[in-house]
Amino acid sequence: MRVLVLGGDGYLGWPTALHLSARGHQVGIVDNFARRGYDHELGAGTLVPIFSMKERLATWRRISGHHIEAHIGDLTDAPFVDGVVERFAPEAVVHFAEQRSAPYSMIDRNHCVYTQVNNVVGTLNLLYALAEHAPDCHLVKLGTMGEYGTPNIDIEEGFIEITHRGRTDLLPYPMQPGSFYHLSKVHDSHNIRFACRIWGTRATDLHQGIVYGVQTDETTLDPQLATRFDYDAVFGTVLNRFIVEAVIGQPLSVYGSGGQTRGLLDIRDTLACVELAVLNPAEPGEYRVFNQFTESFSVLQLAEHVARLSPKKTTIDHIPDPRVEKEEHYYRAAHTKLLDLGLKPHLLSDTLIESLFHVVEKYQERVDLSAIPPTVNWRSQHSSLPTVSSAE
């Protein structure tokens, strides 16, 4: 199948492109290298070294014999998006190409506006390009479980049947996102659902949980195929932070009580889920939502799991929560649709956590401890960020 992977240079986009290529699909990548740019801006970086797109693609071709073509450009550039969609003629588009950090979107007004405009306009341009140049193409869009927030009822997959004053309807699930980034994904979801309704677009919105892991069947074939490992306070995820803190011998930094519960999944399951969505497309005009995670954990449970396996004696620190969020709440979210399509989950195992210890130990000298403490506070309109410029 002809598949375009938007954001194909990023943490998940790159391994997804490799995985689909390995499975025999004709893959094209679109990227503007914005993610590498954020590293420069923040003075931060991936713990696992990554290579240039040119080196990545050449290595992949040498090892696998498969060619992936890269289109360098920005989704907010409408003529660029039209041109790529028209020339590549994708049967599926996997859309990772958004600013994906909640703290980044909360730095200040500029970062908030950038995140919402970048994500919303990029997706609008894509919807128009598909409607005009590839109306039968299936859009597989990365959303987030964070769109739902933490309601006091069970979370369903995108829609909920509501009976109210004696009448019943199946309606979009109410959304309570917790950052300007998460809000941008809710805006996208509404826009995509509308495009399906008026233009007959096919779309699958993958409401993904927090992804952990860096090793896939393809990224481990060669160091030049590696993907990112982010542990900093802006782009890092909570499990990565705990792993790095454990290896360094620092207390694990839990924000607040740690009762915040989230859905998580293994990076290999992300790849499997995306492929399942691609192989089982939505119908014309259908907007469907799959909740893409395999297990739920509280932040404190994750910390305790890491501390228990840590090679060094490890304690847990509770630091003030820089976010505005419930620290204790009900959380139960449906996630059966991808299982029904055949997903075989890799659950969070001691082995996986130990393999992450090994990854971090290997690159331990690259750890920048100053990147770990939270710098962005939800309650402030101007977080003082340790950017390259402000550090000068």
Added chain:
Amino acid sequence: MRVLVLGGDGYLGWPTALHLSARGHQVGIVDNFARRGYDHELGAGTLVPIFSMKERLATWRRISGHHIEAHIGDLTDAPFVDGVVERFAPEAVVHFAEQRSAPYSMIDRNHCVYTQVNNVVGTLNLLYALAEHAPDCHLVKLGTMGEYGTPNIDIEEGFIEITHRGRTDLLPYPMQPGSFYHLSKVHDSHNIRFACRIWGTRATDLHQGIVYGVQTDETTLDPQLATRFDYDAVFGTVLNRFIVEAVIGQPLSVYGSGGQTRGLLDIRDTLACVELAVLNPAEPGEYRVFNQFTESFSVLQLAEHVARLSPKKTTIDHIPDPRVEKEEHYYRAAHTKLLDLGLKPHLLSDTLIESLFHVVEKYQERVDLSAIPPTVNWRSQHSSLPTVSSAE
């Protein structure tokens, strides 16, 4: 009270500014004249002549003795928004300053992206400016009943209590907007609710129905105080279109079956509702929604009402619906919160419709018949608009 009216040169912003000024509030207007710009772009215009901001303000000062100050600039210009909010120090901001036409947002990609960026970024800049420079100020934001769409259950005011699998929560009402414009208002609503939660902003989101009428206590004091009357297919509203068609002696053009049911209200009630919201502010951190309409009618009911009162023999034509919408549907929406605050509605009377006939008859020679047939089709990505440029 010190009140800033954003979009104070528009159809409703201008009469609102006059009304608040007449009631003794210190009023400032913010506008970038975008609405007058759309007239130039579309080669269309208001049936009732309107005067320049300079003439309007001078006339108001002469007649009332009240001074209204005007700040000319764009809400997407963040330093401008900061400066106005800081200098004016408003106790309330009434925010009309958005692109407000559904067909305009559906013309093509450029108009879609413009509408969403203009509306969302303008409101984000405002939220940041208020949080930083006027944290106790009450934001009164104009939303639309169109955010809800046409669910098969009763519409509540912003939130709905949902019982699901034995648990209950009060959640944001699920939104099903019907155009890229209506989507922009849903995006705003989510962003504003979030600002209330993290920064303690006070906000009232007025989900307004379709407004009819041009005459208020203040606009009728002098022709130079008049407000707009739009009847064209892009910015005109359905009742205005029917009135013009009846006066000209053309069949009334109903889109599809005409079973589309909407909430409506008199322009004098808009002014009263906004003032009630201003005088009864939301609490710090509170995001509340008032459904701002007084009666529901189907499009066909409106056509029949106009036809019955028409001075000329009038027929009703059903033309293909250019929109993607349900032509027959359930519709029952709560609207008690503004009544509870003391709203005394002006219901749609024969007298009001007859007064609109008189307005149109007075300016009949200004009617441009070519502006009436629908030009924007929801199913197309490129509507061929009779713009000034394309007509050349």
